Amino acid sequence: MGETVAPAVAVQKQRRQLDRAVVRFAGDSGDGMQVTGEQFTIEAAWAGADLATLPNFPAEIRAPAGTLFGVSSFQLQFGSCRIYTPGDRLDCLVAMNPAALKVHVGDLKEGGLLIVNTDTFEKKNLDRAGYPANPLDDPALAQRYRLHKVGITRLTMEALEGLPLNIREKERCKNFFALGLVSWIYTRPIEPTLSWIAKRFGKSETLADANIRALKAGFHFGETAELFTECYGIEPAEMAPGLYRSMTGNRALAWGLLAAAERTKLSVVYGAYPITPASDILHELSHYKRFRIRTMQAEDEIAAVGAVIGAAFGGAIGVCATSGPGMALKAEGINLAVMAELPIVVFDIQRGGPSTGLPTKTEQADLLQALYGRNSESPVVVLAPMTPGDCFFIAYEAIRIAVKYMVPVIVLSDGFLANGAEPWLIPDPKTLPDIPVNFRTDPAGFFPYVRDEATLARPWVRPGTPGLEHRIGGLEKEHITGNVSYDAENHDLMVRLRAEKVRRVAQEIPPTTVYGPAMGDLLVVGWGSSYGTITAAVEAAQQEGKPVASLHLRYMNPLPPDLGQILRQYRRILVPEVNSGQLVRVIRAEYLVDAVGFNRVRGLPLQTQEVREAIDQMLEDKQMLEDKR
Amino acid sequence: MSDPAGVAEAPRNYTKKDFESDQDVRWCPGCGDYAILSAAQKMMPDLGIPREDIVFISGIGCSSRFPYYMNTYGFHTIHGRAPAIATGLRLARPDLKVFVVTGDGDGLSIGGNHLLHVIRRNVNVTVLLFNNKVYGLTKGQYSPTSELGKVTKSTPMGSADRPVSPCAFALGAGATFVARTVDRNIAHMEETIKRAARHHGAGFVEILQNCNVYNDLAWNILYDRESKITHELKLEHGKPLLFGPVDDRHGLVLEGAKPRVVKVREVPESTLWVHDETDPWKAHILAQLAEPDFPIPIGVLQRVEGPVYEELLLEQERKAIADRGPGDLAALLVSGDTWRIG
Incomplete structure (x- = not known):
């Protein structure tokens, strides 16, 4: 100091x-x-x-x-x-x-x-x-x-x-x-x-x-x-010039919804059952009726996601927030949105688990639940904000993707981001990307599951549109017509189409930023709220001349298209997480690289010092580095 | 907000056929659902609502296939959750006429909580609950309305749980409109569903329905020409509660809060219980009337007015916008404590 x-x-x-x-x-x-x-x-x-x-x-x-x-x-x-x-x-x-x-x-x-x-x-x-x-x-x-x-x-x-x-x-x-x-x-x-x-x-x-x-x-x-x-x-810090305010993650998620509501001119139906640490989003949004945010305190977690699906069917933006136990309850509802291909957004403000766990403490252990925690083949888009202020942009992005691809989007925030604050450079709403909403009104050639060529999205139809009366549901759909179908080949095709649609979201992902050398001994890969800790630890190591770089994921599913290429530029990969090793498992499975986890699950964010030590340890293992040369 | 249920005249000259979808109906031959579907399609033109403004939402079970067969908008959702989905839809789209189709299992077992709350909130939806006292789609287990001791696949020595009365449940949840009808009485069914659909708020209809495969003739007491005479109590607003053969009419009297069956000719006419749909106290008593001591009431048990959930919420929205103008994100972002750097 x-x-x-x-x-x-x-x-x-x-x-x-x-x-x-x-x-x-x-x-x-x-x-x-x-x-x-x-x-x-x-x-x-x-x-x-x-x-x-x-x-x-x-x-x-x-x-x-x-x-x-x-x-x-x-x-x-x-x-x-x-x-x-x-x-x-x-x-x-x-x-x-x-x-x-x-x-x-x-x-x-x-x-x-x-x-x-x-x-x-x-x-x-x-x-x-x-x-x-x-x-x-x-x-x-x-x-x-x-x-x-x-x-x-x-x-x-x-x-x-x-x-x-x-x-x-x-x-x-x-x-x-x-x-x-x-x-x-x-x-x-x-x-x-x-x-x-x-x-x-x-x-x-x-x-x-x-x-x-x-x-x-x-x-x-x-x-x-x-x-x-x-x-x-x-002394004052050297920060980008502009107007700032203090921002917490929960408020930023709520305000991101306001931004999307304003831009799309659609009303937002926000269904929620009170649960720590997500309830503050409900409290915050309930003050913004002027933005046509319709908050519903539902009778349970299932009803909350149900109401949101109903709203999306009606042509509104449907959003709900919960934490781990509530995510478990919403699984069936999310899968209905997967099958019906309706745009809903679910915020999971992760907390310590399993079960009731540590309601007021933070954790990053719902990643695998978000990716895989539903029955059958259930691809959804998963995003994760890095800082409290980033929650604003992630919420907005979640809605943009949900609407564009007609797909459920899960956002993984956590207790640390939710309640933590940072000075936030106030953005100009005009600089936010557009969210085009095109409700189908033309009956010519209409089928509920006819798809857009670029996005594979099916048409979004507002009930009340004459000539487009149709029925959808949770039973498997016949390709294009949307009729109930138990046909074997059709099911195989639909499973692939739903997966491909989510994969195509990768075309939305900007090139991944690598902090540090573009190749070398060690790359630290993080996601979500551990951005600060990892960046501080990597910067400190870099200042000591250590050959280490880092990158931070905001798109968890699909993963950035350039990720595999980047990972292969480093001899070793370290993945620090507040869980027992979830992203590291995904990375190993997806890219067949020998990534190593650093994991502490204490209900608290990782400490900079311990990540520093993990970095040093990886770099000190000369034999291992040599083997990889 | 326009309330489609209040529109008196049909904008288009619909017929029953306009409400039949192109899907093959897949219920078992002889199922009571056919009659209900037919009655619903038949009464739809009378509602005077454009077809595109009507949505049928269902959960899971035989009854929940209903939306596929209605040529309106429809959503066959997940088990028990239709009321929640319908609530969200109404909140987003108060201009739509929304029906919820459910069954005794979907509505009172897995979805009991949601049914409770859609009724309690008095959401402007019409709930049609098909009650056949058995699980059909899962092939014959007892349901929450099955009689105690019911022998089924899952209860070879008889069920050990007592049945719930759907109408009593609805009234307990604070329903503003509660009615009961029978699948073999098409005219009554049409009329009852129509009245429920025109009700402002949650309109709840229990439809006694026959599952000819797993619980055939469960309501035979109301089907059989002979037994129907002595066991069906047709409710008519402003008229005394009477049943039984013409030459031996029976009626109901109230002794305090306790109902009693009397022979009409043995009591002064003025003592007979006269049905009043707007009397919530008596509706609770009607909902408790059951075999073997009493006949089964058919018709509208209760019809009262109550505040509608989504209307109250949307009124708050209108007020907020009227008082302070529509939301302005740019203004919100720079409100409160801010500071400038550079």
């Missing part, structure tokens, strides 16, 4: 320049850690930093206070350089109670900044966290970290003295004291948070005032308390 000492402008204390920092706020799930982290994210972004975030919270809504499993945290990395991940090890940890300290202190770098709210370190909370004695009394803690013991609760109460609020209401403002303090430490502007508070608590002047006071008290505490001898500055 490059550090230069510069005189602080606004304060008398020294300000050291950093190029990046990793900060984590941790506390009880009722302590408002998510809001704190989100606000700090906005502050960091306003000051021009690049960043990536990692919210991490328990599945329980209000887990018992003080318990280890009730700890909620929000981590972000921000910097003046390109930031690809929320970071591995922490530069700063804010622990609002003993449980948060216990769960997270192991991730703090030696010598890192440790801010604890001492007011919560009392017997009851220590017992709940399983501390036999107060860890703050252990001198080892202060030796290992730069420990700052702050009575955050008490100082907040003092700052709010005289306000007509009860003790509980005042105490709830303590997260903003912590935010103010950290904002001062990292020289982040509190203005965006002030305006957020004004908006959020607009109806209660007292609550707005209380939170503003707590925020400012925290900020001033950093400035004046002798505890802190220095603060840190981070």
Whole structure:
């Protein structure tokens, strides 16, 4: 980390320049850690930093206070350089109670900044966290970290003295004291948070005032308390010029649908059954009725996909979102859309499994389910966004392909992308590709399964079109006429046609970008949300002169047509994934290359450092490289 | 939004033939479905809806082959899910007249949940549930409407689960229109389906239907000329509930909430239960009437008005657009917290 000492402008204390920092706020799930982290994210972004975030919270809504499993945290990395991940090890940890300290202190770098709210370190909370004695009394803690013991609760109460609020209401403002303090430490502007508070608590002047006071008290505490001898500055990152906003993956998926609705002038029927971590897409879309987004909270996952299929049959855009368990339930419905060749889009916001698994944690383990998890030969298009902001373009692309090819499209996002945020360069909607929608109206030569020569798409007919009355369904169709057919050769032909139609989507895929040398010892292949981690790890290895390149897949089925050719340019191929080895299996099967997986399935994104080590290990295996020469 | 069910006059002079598709009908010879198909095709011209604006959606089972034989738009979907698919279609296309064709297995077993919700939401669809008290397409297992102790292929010692009454189920789900008809009474069937189709909201019709292969004459009590007289209770709005031979008419009276069969000549006429389709309390009692203590009610059990799901949702959409104008993505993208770099 490059550090230069510069005189602080606004304060008398020294300000050291950093190029990046990793900060984590941790506390009880009722302590408002998510809001704190989100606000700090906005502050960091306003000051021009690049960043990536990692919210991490328990599945329980209000887990018992003080318990280890009730700890909620929000981590972000921000910097003046390109930031690809929320970071591995922490530069700063804010622990609002003993449980948060216990769960997270192991991730703090030696010598890192440790801010604890001492007011919560009392017997009851220590017992709940399983501390036999107060860890703050252990001198080892202060030796290992730069420990700052702050009575955050008490100082907040003092700052709010005289306000007509009860003790509980005042105490709830303590997260903003912590935010103010950290904002001062990292020289982040509190203005965006002030305006957020004004908006959020607009109806209660007292609550707005209380939170503003707590925020400012925290900020001033950093400035004046002798505890802190220095603060840190981070220069704006060099980012593409333009207007930015903070974007999460779930919101980006929702907005991508709005873009498609606006462009096609079609209404979108969005069917959903609430499921973590996909529900926020439903919440978000339900606000956009003006875009003719018709959200339906269905009775179950099956009804959600059913409604969407019905909508697509009616000539609307049908979209639903779910997570792994819901995908399992939707399998039959998706297959109906495969057989009926109707354009639907299914977002799978992957989470830890199997079964209910880890509802609030991330995973990339639904790839094989998306590709193969339905009965019989069931080809669908599968796409995967790389970053939260990319979700916008992937959602739009999913609809474009679904409509053009009359095919179901599955989008594999995950919990990390869904809730993670990044600074997002706001696109000009006019630059989005066109989505031509051609409903068939001409009865001359019409059959439900007559196909477009280029795409093999069958015609999309809106019921209500005279002369085109026809019946479709889940039974096998006769080629062209669409009549029910049990004929052996016809079935074989239709199986091939459905597969070929999906294969032809490959003509939509732009040439694959390779980061690094176009041939050599090692290629790292990734997909989905591990883009940041892999890129950071590969860049770091490249800076050390290591002969490594990377590429990242957004089109999972069909795969890019140039992929096989690229893979053959490297002696070894490493595929890091948050699963037990799914893409690596597909690559080995498709291209007969000796790809090797790097797999960790912890409910968390991969860490940059461990991918670095895996890269080094592959490169160090000289014998293996030699054998491949 | 135009509601096709409300259109009074036929824009084209359709005949039954206009609603017959070119597909060979593949039900077993003698199946009750033929009569239902014929009645549906016959009554269609009376609805006065352009053929292209009509969609039949079905699930899986013998009954669910129905859409192939109607010369309208049709979608033969997956087991039990037709109500969900129909709901999505109505949400996308409130201008279409949508029928759901289902059976006792499709609608009340695998699709029970969806049937519940399409009725509860009062989606503007007409649900025709063919009830033959057996699984036909899977070759003869008992169904959720089979009587307790039913001996079938899968229950050689008799079924151990009690049957559900489709009409009681529909009423329990909050149906606004519930009716029952019989496949061997074409005129009644036509009239009943027509009334259901014209209902504003979910129109539910249980059609007692014969599976002559796996459960022949399950409804014989209503087929046999003799037994029909004493077991069929024809419901007519505003008229007393009467059944039995002309020389020995029986009727129903209500003692509190409890129905009782009486001989008409033994009670004052004013005490007889007069059918009121708009009385939801009494509809629940009618739905419970069953053999052997009571005759089987045929006709419209209940017809009330209720808010229609997709209309409420689309009204919200209209209001949102009226209040704030149509969506504008470019404006949305730059709304809220943004910052400029460079």
